[in-house]
Amino acid sequence: MSLMPKTPAAAARASTEVQARGSGRLTLTRLLRDxxxxxxxxxxxxxxxxxxxxxxxxxxxGHGPTEQFRETGLTPEGIPVGPNSEFLFGTDQLGRDVLVRLAYGAQVSILVGVLASIVASVIGIAIGTIAGFSGGVVDTVLSRTMDLVMSVPFLLCAIALVSVLGPSLSLSIAVIVFFSWTGLARVIRGQVLALRHREFVEAARSLGASRTSIMFRDILPNLVVPIIVYTTLMIPAAIVFEATLSFLGLGIVPPTPSWGNMLADAANGSLYLVAWWMVVVPGGALLALTLAFNLLGDGLRDALDPAAVSKGKRA
Structure with missing residues (x-):
């Protein structure tokens, strides 16, 4: 084994690699202890x-998500049957299996939540970084654009778009993205404003680094914590947005199952008074998924930035 001392560049690279591995391992350890x-x-x-x-x-x-069982899935009075050996989670007002519809509805909720959050995060990161780093007129225009988007009534805009274009999955995602990116953009803008005059950024400028290089190689790596945490917390908000749109008839088009339109079916004619499972099953699933993502976001925040948590406890 060579005993020759490492060059300064090699030592710096080794130190960086060890620090990165150590930081990731510590973050995972903190997360798994929660x-x-x-x-x-x-x-x-x-x-x-x-x-x-x-x-x-x-x-x-043996039950499809839109298949109706009017003889076995409804009572003689036309009331949905409760949980039993054939329908584990009961049926709805048309005799459809709630368990099967719940599973297919989960696909919609997860797809919309994750996809809309990722797209909104990309837009928010890009606009927030450009606004904070550029300053001046660019920052003013982009900041006022954020204020304008945040001032638009969510449901009013959704109703107007649906009345013109018709309800669809893609429209639901577009509406959620439109109203979600501004929050992360504001956070990123504030962080970039605090970082753009730091010593390491000034050093990169003095070495002739381009603005794009500084933003992507020097500033964005320092924003990993708020990006990960905020994106994780955006997913449950997007899931609730989709459920709200579907509940109001502005989202997923029936008979395609969605947790939102399943709750709407239960509310139609106060059917939940005689078929409690139509509310408890999709409502419980929606609550469990959103709560889990919120708790995970809080856990990631504490694991990635334990110093901030310690300061908060001391305060």
Missing amino acids: PASIASMIAILLIIVFALCAPLIAAWT
């Missing part, structure tokens, strides 16, 4: 597996 974070990750994983297994559940039960 019971709430572990429980939330398990809950999210189970719901994702449940959604992916929707076709298998349909094949196992």
